[in-house]
Amino acid sequence: MELVTQNFQFLLTGAYYTLLITIVSMFFGLLIGMIVAIARLKGNWFVRNLAKGYVSIIRGTPILVQIFIIYYGLPDFGITLGPLTAAFISLSINISAYLSETFRGAILSVSNGQTEAALSLGLTPWQTMRRVVLPQAARVAIPPLGNTFIGMLKETSLVSVVTVTELLRSAQLLIAQYYVAMPFYVAIALMYWIMSVFFSSILNRMETRLSKAY
Amino acid sequence: MIEVNKLGKSFGDLVVFRDIDLHIRSGEIVVLVGPSGSGKSTLLRCLNGLEVPDEGSIRVGDATWNASMDASAKKEAVRHIRTLTGMVFQSFNLFPHMTALENVIMAPTIVKKRSKAQAVETGESLLAKVGLLNKKNEYPSRLSGGQQQRVAIARALAMQPQIMLFDEPTSALDPELTGEVLSVMKQLATEGMTMIVVTHEMKFAREVANRIIFMSDGKIQEEGSPDQFFVQPQTERARKFLRQLASEPETE
Numbered sequence: 001m002e003l004v005t006q007n008f009q010f011l012l013t014g015a016y017y018t019l020l021i022t023i024v025s026m027f028f029g030l031l032i033g034m035i036v037a038i039a040r041l042k043g044n045w046f047v048r049n050l051a052k053g054y055v056s057i058i059r060g061t062p063i064l065v066q067i068f069i070i071y072y073g074l075p076d077f078g079i080t081l082g083p084l085t086a087a088f089i090s091l092s093i094n095i096s097a098y099l100s101e102t103f104r105g106a107i108l109s110v111s112n113g114q115t116e117a118a119l120s121l122g123l124t125p126w127q128t129m130r131r132v133v134l135p136q137a138a139r140v141a142i143p144p145l146g147n148t149f150i151g152m153l154k155e156t157s158l159v160s161v162v163t164v165t166e167l168l169r170s171a172q173l174l175i176a177q178y179y180v181a182m183p184f185y186v187a188i189a190l191m192y193w194i195m196s197v198f199f200s201s202i203l204n205r206m207e208t209r210l211s212k213a214y
Numbered sequence: 215m216i217e218v219n220k221l222g223k224s225f226g227d228l229v230v231f232r233d234i235d236l237h238i239r240s241g242e243i244v245v246l247v248g249p250s251g252s253g254k255s256t257l258l259r260c261l262n263g264l265e266v267p268d269e270g271s272i273r274v275g276d277a278t279w280n281a282s283m284d285a286s287a288k289k290e291a292v293r294h295i296r297t298l299t300g301m302v303f304q305s306f307n308l309f310p311h312m313t314a315l316e317n318v319i320m321a322p323t324i325v326k327k328r329s330k331a332q333a334v335e336t337g338e339s340l341l342a343k344v345g346l347l348n349k350k351n352e353y354p355s356r357l358s359g360g361q362q363q364r365v366a367i368a369r370a371l372a373m374q375p376q377i378m379l380f381d382e383p384t385s386a387l388d389p390e391l392t393g394e395v396l397s398v399m400k401q402l403a404t405e406g407m408t409m410i411v412v413t414h415e416m417k418f419a420r421e422v423a424n425r426i427i428f429m430s431d432g433k434i435q436e437e438g439s440p441d442q443f444f445v446q447p448q449t450e451r452a453r454k455f456l457r458q459l460a461s462e463p464e465t466e
């Protein structure tokens with residue numbers, strides 16, 4: 001226990017990286033996921049199938065393999081990335097494929113009549129998307145997005161394999177130093193849990209706010 | 215005001231209509247009737263660019279669309295036509311994430327770049343006109359069907375259209391709620407609005423319409439004043455249609 005308090009600062013730094021990776025990957029994941037979803041729904045034949053292939057490949061391969069390809073594989077093509085950058089990129093890409101499916105489902109759940117009403121009022125297709133379809137889709141998407149986000153928080157532990165000193169690797173380094181495992185693992189388990197609970201409550205609040213009209 | 219020439223529309227192998235000619239004068243109220251599946255909705259939707267005709271031409275006010283134009287000219291024409299026509303749907307299609315007033319002011323602020331204050335002023339007067347100013351801050355889910363449809367009418371009017379298109383505006387409503395919507399439409403009619411109305415409300419058609427158009431089997435079978443149409447229908451199809459209506463009163 002004492003060991004944990006002594007090294008708490010170090011663990012906190014690990015937690016900071018875990019959070020940083022989660023938030024950055026989620027941000028770019030949302031962005032790419034939204035583009036992929038719209039590409040799948042509104043693109044021409046080529047764009048649609050490109051997006052579909054992207055989602056299929058990412059979802060059909062293990063995330064660890066994706067991390068390895070980005071970090072250890074890309075240098076063969078002359079692209080060498082720092083561990084943190086590799087973590088951002090691989091997790092953003094991974095998460096975007098799952099998020100794009102969430103978005104696609106949410107967008108499809110908004111009835112066609114909504115789009116038609118907006119178009120008939122003279123809105124452009126893009127304005128219709130932004131003002132009418134996406135706000136309604138967001139409400140549908142928030143609960144699954146929340147789950148993805150919390151899942152992401154935990155999946156960041158995988159990037160410890162490419163020497164990003166996030167929470168899990170912080171604990172592993174301490175364990176290697178002191179030759180005791182349990183207190184450190186319990187400590188980081190608690191820290192993961194606290195972060196999850198914290199984000200769940202934020203998401204719950206957002207959900208309530210978005211559904212006030214219903 | 216509206217001039218439709220040789221309009222044709224198919225969905226794959228299904229020819230919905232062909233060679234439709236239609237002329238509607240400013241201020242005229244035309245009621246479009248016909249059996250289910252005869253293409254009334256499709257025709258109305260073509261007039262608003264929600265459906266793309268395969269052939270023919272449409273002129274609304276000073277906007278012209280015709281099937282032989284290139285893609286970008288068509289797009290521009292549809293955009294122009296939409297600014298001149300307002301559409302009211304059977305299922306209201308209010309935006310559920312906006313209040314009644316927000317529904318009404320959205321398009322004027324975005325499409326016509328009105329200032330918020332200006333749009334609110336017009337929006338409130340339109341809600342007052344349909345009798346719902348006191349509901350301006352309610353979300354659609356808290357309004358009855360009749361109230362929702364009246365907000366939808368106000369929303370369409372907010373774009374100051376020259377023509378209003380109604381596709382069975384009361385068909386989704388309980389009978390006791392149809393009256394409030396019909397009376398708003400009657401008021402619009404007396405104010406000189408040009409209207410095309412698809413409806414099964416024959417009483418409304420008789421009282422308000424200047425002209426009845428009867429569509430069946432992909433064609434305009436006959437048209438005339440309500441008196442002509444209801445009292446002396448010219449075609450056997452129209453007679454059959456009216457008999458069926460009479461035998462199932464009040465069904466929508």
Ligand SMILES: Nc1ncnc2c1ncn2[C@@H]1O[C@H](COP(=O)(O)OP(=O)(O)OP(=O)(O)O)[C@@H](O)[C@H]1O
Pocket residue numbers: 225228230248249250251252253254255256257
């Ligand atoms: N998007 C579509 N794709 C394929 N077929 C369609 C589509 N929309 C309409 N149709 C078909 O076109 C025909 C005309 O439909 P439309 O909705 O215009 O008829 P309607 O006269 O409005 O009928 P109702 O009184 O039932 O509303 C019908 O046979 C319908 O099944």
Ligand SMILES: [Mg+2]
Pocket residue numbers: 254255256381382
């Ligand atoms: Mg119809």
